Amino acid sequence: MLRTQGTIRLPRRLLLLACPVLSLALVAASPPGAAGGNRAEVVLTRPGGVEYAIAIHGGAGVIPKSLPEAEKQEYLHALEAALRLGQGVLDAGGSSLDAVEKVVRALEDDPKFNAGKGAVYTRDGRHEMDAAIMSGRDLACGAVAGVSTVRNPISLARLVMERTPHVLLAGAGAERFADEMKVPREPASYFDTPKRYREWQEFLEKERRKSARPGETHGTVGAVALDRHGDLAAATSTGGTTGKLSGRIGDSPIVGAGTYADNRTCAISATGAGEEFIRHGVARDISALMEYGGLTLAQAADKVIHGKLKPGDGGVIGVAHDGSIALVFNSQGMFRGAADSSGRFEVRIWE
Amino acid sequence: MLRTQGTIRLPRRLLLLACPVLSLALVAASPPGAAGGNRAEVVLTRPGGVEYAIAIHGGAGVIPKSLPEAEKQEYLHALEAALRLGQGVLDAGGSSLDAVEKVVRALEDDPKFNAGKGAVYTRDGRHEMDAAIMSGRDLACGAVAGVSTVRNPISLARLVMERTPHVLLAGAGAERFADEMKVPREPASYFDTPKRYREWQEFLEKERRKSARPGETHGTVGAVALDRHGDLAAATSTGGTTGKLSGRIGDSPIVGAGTYADNRTCAISATGAGEEFIRHGVARDISALMEYGGLTLAQAADKVIHGKLKPGDGGVIGVAHDGSIALVFNSQGMFRGAADSSGRFEVRIWE
Numbered sequence: 001m002l003r004t005q006g007t008i009r010l011p012r013r014l015l016l017l018a019c020p021v022l023s024l025a026l027v028a029a030s031p032p033g034a035a036g037g038n039r040a041e042v043v044l045t046r047p048g049g050v051e052y053a054i055a056i057h058g059g060a061g062v063i064p065k066s067l068p069e070a071e072k073q074e075y076l077h078a079l080e081a082a083l084r085l086g087q088g089v090l091d092a093g094g095s096s097l098d099a100v101e102k103v104v105r106a107l108e109d110d111p112k113f114n115a116g117k118g119a120v121y122t123r124d125g126r127h128e129m130d131a132a133i134m135s136g137r138d139l140a141c142g143a144v145a146g147v148s149t150v151r152n153p154i155s156l157a158r159l160v161m162e163r164t165p166h167v168l169l170a171g172a173g174a175e176r177f178a179d180e181m182k183v184p185r186e187p188a189s190y191f192d193t194p195k196r197y198r199e200w201q202e203f204l205e206k207e208r209r210k211s212a213r214p215g216e217t218h219g220t221v222g223a224v225a226l227d228r229h230g231d232l233a234a235a236t237s238t239g240g241t242t243g244k245l246s247g248r249i250g251d252s253p254i255v256g257a258g259t260y261a262d263n264r265t266c267a268i269s270a271t272g273a274g275e276e277f278i279r280h281g282v283a284r285d286i287s288a289l290m291e292y293g294g295l296t297l298a299q300a301a302d303k304v305i306h307g308k309l310k311p312g313d314g315g316v317i318g319v320a321h322d323g324s325i326a327l328v329f330n331s332q333g334m335f336r337g338a339a340d341s342s343g344r345f346e347v348r349i350w351e
Numbered sequence: 352m353l354r355t356q357g358t359i360r361l362p363r364r365l366l367l368l369a370c371p372v373l374s375l376a377l378v379a380a381s382p383p384g385a386a387g388g389n390r391a392e393v394v395l396t397r398p399g400g401v402e403y404a405i406a407i408h409g410g411a412g413v414i415p416k417s418l419p420e421a422e423k424q425e426y427l428h429a430l431e432a433a434l435r436l437g438q439g440v441l442d443a444g445g446s447s448l449d450a451v452e453k454v455v456r457a458l459e460d461d462p463k464f465n466a467g468k469g470a471v472y473t474r475d476g477r478h479e480m481d482a483a484i485m486s487g488r489d490l491a492c493g494a495v496a497g498v499s500t501v502r503n504p505i506s507l508a509r510l511v512m513e514r515t516p517h518v519l520l521a522g523a524g525a526e527r528f529a530d531e532m533k534v535p536r537e538p539a540s541y542f543d544t545p546k547r548y549r550e551w552q553e554f555l556e557k558e559r560r561k562s563a564r565p566g567e568t569h570g571t572v573g574a575v576a577l578d579r580h581g582d583l584a585a586a587t588s589t590g591g592t593t594g595k596l597s598g599r600i601g602d603s604p605i606v607g608a609g610t611y612a613d614n615r616t617c618a619i620s621a622t623g624a625g626e627e628f629i630r631h632g633v634a635r636d637i638s639a640l641m642e643y644g645g646l647t648l649a650q651a652a653d654k655v656i657h658g659k660l661k662p663g664d665g666g667v668i669g670v671a672h673d674g675s676i677a678l679v680f681n682s683q684g685m686f687r688g689a690a691d692s693s694g695r696f697e698v699r700i701w702e
Contacts, residue, residue, distance in 0.1 A: 128524075139630040145600070146521060166599045167626045170497060171522030173479075173598015247524015248517045249496070256607045256632035275518045279490040281607035284632040288639035 050323035051341035052090040053226045056083050056103050057327075058113045058335030059219030060271045060315040063349055065333075072349065075112060075335055079347040082106045083337040086223055091341070096225035096233035096267070097135055097158070104131070104154040104235045107221035111193045113335075114219030116152060117186075118193045119239025121200035122246050123207075127191040129239050130253040131157040132168075136232030136261035136321075143253035144177075145170040148191075151184040154237045157253070159183070168253060196242070203243035220252055222269025224261070224319045228341075232267040232319060234259050234283075241274065250274030256284035263321060265290040266297050272314010272331065280308050286318060301326040401674035402692035403441040404577045407434055407454050408678075409464045409686030410570030411622045411666040414700055416684075423700065426463060426686055430698040433457045434688040437574055442692070447576035447584035447618070448486055448509070455482070455505040455586045458572035462544045464686075465570030467503060468537075469544045470590025472551035473597050474558075478542040480590050481604040482508040483519075487583030487612035487672075494604035495528075496521040499542075502535040505588045508604070510534070519604060547593070554594035571603055573620030575612070575670045579692075583618040583670060585610050585634075592625065601625030607635035614672060616641040617648050623665010623682065631659050637669060652677040 058079060067075075082103045089099040108116025119127040131153035132143035142161025145168060150156050159181050160169050169177050178185065220238040227233075236252040236259045244250075251258035251274040258274065260283035261267035268283035277283075282304055289300035297320035305315055305328045315329025317336060325338045327348075337347035409430060418426075433454045440450040459467025470478040482504035483494035493512025496519060501507050510532050511520050520528050529536065571589040578584075587603040587610045595601075602609035602625040609625065611634035612618035619634035628634075633655055640651035648671035656666055656679045666680025668687060676689045678699075688698035 134630075141630055146524070164596060164599075165626065166596060167629045168600040168605075169596060169598040170600055171524075171598055173497070173522075173596055176597060245515060245517060245520060245524055246527060247520040247522055248515075249519040249521055254519075254605060254607075255629050256605075256635060260632075275516065278518045278606050279485075279492055281611075281632065281635040284607060284635050285639065288636065289643055292639055292643035 051228050053319045053323040053325055053338075053340035054083065054086045054090055054099060054103075054223065055225075055317040055319055055325050055327060055338045056086065056107070056221075056223045056336065057269060057271055057315070057317045058107060058221050060329045060331045060334035061219060062331065063333035063335070065350060067349075075349060076347050078107070078110050078112060079335055079337045083339050083345070083347060086225060087339045087345070090225060090227050093228050095229070096227040096231050097133065099225045099227065100223040100233045100235035101133060101154055101158055103223035104221055104237050105152050108152050108154060108237055113221045114196070114239045115221040115237040117191055118196060119191050120196050120219070120242040122240070122248075123203070123243045124246055125200065126246060127188060127239060128244075128246065128248075129153045129237065130250055131235070131237035132253040132255060132259040133157045133161060133235040134233065134255060134259055134261040134267070135161075136234075136263040136267055139262060141167050141255045141259075143168040143255065143259075144174045145249040145253045146247060147174050147178065148188065149175060149185045150178050151186045151190070154235055156181065156183055157235075167255060170249065171247070191239075196239075199242045207243070220258070220271035222252075222259070222271060222317060224267035224269050224317055226267070226319045226321070226323050230263065230321070232261045232263050232321065234261040234267040234269050236269045236271075251277035251282070254278055256281050258283060260284050260287055262287050266318045266320045268316050268318045270314065270316045271334065272309075272329075273312075276309055276313045280304065282309070282316065286316065290320070296320070297324055297326045301328040305330050402579050404670045404674040404676055404689075404691035405434065405437045405441060405450060405454070405574065406576075406668040406670055406676050406678060406689045407437065407458070407572075407574045407687065408620065408622055408666070408668045409458060409572050411680045411682045411685035412570060413682065414684035414686070416701060418700075426700060427698050429458070429461050429463060430686055430688045434690055434696070434698060437576060438690045438696070441576060441578050444579050446580070447578040447582050448484065450576045450578065451574040451584045451586035452484060452505055452509055454574035455572055455588050456503050459503050459505060459588055464572045465547070465590045466572040466588040468542055469547060470542050471547050471570070471593040473591070473599075474554070474594045475597055476551065477597060478539060478590060479595075479597065479599075480504045480588070481601055482586070482588035483604040483606060483610040484508045484512060484586040485584065485606060485610055485612040485618070486512075487585075487614040487618055490613060492518050492606045492610075494519040494606065494610075495525045496600040496604045497598060498525050498529065499539065500526060500536045501529050502537045502541070505586055507532065507534055508586075518606060521600065522598070542590075547590075550593045558594070571609070571622035573610070573622060573668060575618035575620050575668055577618070577670045577672070577674050581614065581672070583612045583614050583672065585612040585618040585620050587620040587622075602628035602633070605629055607632050609634060611635050611638055613638050617669050617671045619667050619669045621665065621667045622685065623660075623680075624663075627660055627664045631655065633660070633667065637667065641671070647671070648675055648677045652679040656681050
């Protein structure tokens with residue numbers, strides 16, 4: 001039995017032996033044939049739970065293990081820096097909403113991730129970005145879709161939540177709202193990066209050969225957190241999928257699909273094949289399995305990611321009301337990190 | 352005990368006496384203080400169930416009982432005609448998808464309802480329409496948001512489902528997709544109606560007096576159906592809320608919020624205060640209560656509409672996999688209708 005500060009981590013097999021009731025639930029939550037990808041970590045928090053917890057992601061998908069070491073280190077350093085930002089807010093007693101917004105802004109500003117600077121190209125060579133933020137305390141939420149000049153879409157989403165009676169603003173209307181709110185704007189060239197340009201050119205070349213499908217290149221950034229006040233929050237931001245049709249909205253800004261937070265259950269941010277996450281209502285489904293099915297966050301996330309989605313579709317990060325963390329994906333890898341008040345601090349790419 | 356063709360309808364109190372287990376669930380699903388509005392009808396279908404079933408709505412909200420008799424009859428006749436269209440498709444063995452699309456097209460074409468012709472005005476005097484359609488057999492879905500020239504947004508939503516890899520297209524991108532699909536288009540004047548124009552002017556006047564809130568005038572049209580093949584489908588279309596900000600997307604085109612269909616549970620179309628329906632993920636929540644909580648459609652719809660939403664927020668129509676129908680709202684009225692293969696055929700406005 002491993003024991004780290006404040007957290008008891010049990011290998012899954014040991015846990016199954018130790019607790020027949022829980023193991024039954026875990027087995028029930030494990031669909032046949034769902035091999036591959038990463039099972040939720042089963043983390044038992046100490047009685048009383050941790051005081052705060054945070055998880056972040058920088059997208060799931062095909063991430064070859066042949067990734068050059070220097071590039072791998074760049075990703076891990078970026079994740080670590082973003083995670084420390086969020087942890088700093090929470091450790092100082094700040095709100096989970098502030099923590100997840102701050103983390104997502106940092107990842108939006110980093111050209112390596114598909115959100116803000118570094119967003120992928122649409123089929124016709126534009127950047128159209130989506131983002132959502134949600135507060136678990138009161139189910140307040142705000143989102144933007146198809147913005148192309150806003151430096152930090154996640155902060156515009158928060159303004160939709162706080163300054164309008166609406167939840168989701170899209171396209172030209174969202175841009176006009178950005179004018180009114182006077183948020184920082186950028187020309188299209190700011191969002192351009194050579195890597196995403198190459199991916200767009202490859203998409204167009206495949207399209208000419210009739211083998212292209214939008215969605216082969218995707219990625220998202222997100223954060224979920226529990227603060228010292230017991231409030232959960234979730235935030236997600238993305239450039240969408242390379243080669244998407246102009247006007248396409250993915251799961252990230254759809255409350256219940258790519259983003260959800262409810263203090264009674266959990267906060268979730270998803271990344272992957274957006275249309276699949278919308279049709280399954282992934283984030284809300286995990287929350288519902290906890291609320292109505294009596295599953296833990298880890299069991300619920302496993303059931304949805306490995307039992308309902310197809311291998312390769314993507315993954316989620318989640319924090320439950322008790323501070324437990326789930327990092328679950330059925331793709332080759334997921335850029336991710338997790339930290340809590342017990343001293344846990346980790347960033348990873350593959351299993 | 353009333354007995355109509357193929358359907359046994361029990362007054363709720365009688366049912367409580369007759370079945371202690373079900374009554375326990377019904378009581379549990381009835382939150383305190385949720386008086387007013389309309390409880391789900393408890394319809395027990397014959398063993399084997401009905402062969403097809405359909406429910407439609409034309410919006411929920413403040414519908415004064417002082418509505419002039421002639422106007423009331425116009426609404427009832429329009430609902431009846433739309434319901435017969437859908438029933439005709441189902442009776443002839445057509446698909447639930449075809450039935451709900453046909454019903455919603457008819458209601459979009461009718462200037463009395465807030466969808467297609469007769470759509471409300473945005474704050475700056477435009478018509479921006481949203482629609483979604485979903486197939487319960489395979490969770491296929493399509494939606495459009497913020498279209499302003501498309502005569503029948505529901506049919507464009509179906510084309511998104513059938514002809515693109517995407518689920519949701521918005522704004523200028525959706526208009527461009529409409530160009531490619533060559534669907535019928537209309538000038539802005541086609542969607543104008545004197546009644547909606549007056550509501551917009553009243554909104555602007557209230558805004559000058561600082562008392563306006565978008566959302567006071569809303570409405571939606573929708574249909575849900577079970578066909579003879581056992582497939583469920585849902586469709587919803589709306590002009591949104593009078594005075595909404597340009598770019599605002601409500602719950603109707605959000606899969607899981609205003610529209611959902613899953614053959615394992617039910618098909619749902621919602622109408623009301625869209626932002627509330629998004630944050631609660633109403634349509635998906637009803638499905639989850641059936642899937643994980645073991646509730647019937649009627650119990651699940653009651654729990655969400657009367658237990659989670661605020662009085663006045665609106666309502667839903669639903670058809671379950673067994674052909675049972677729920678028409679539930681917490682507002683003053685809901686334009687609605689229901690029919691099935693047992694001979695049930697009804698249209699109503701108030702309780």
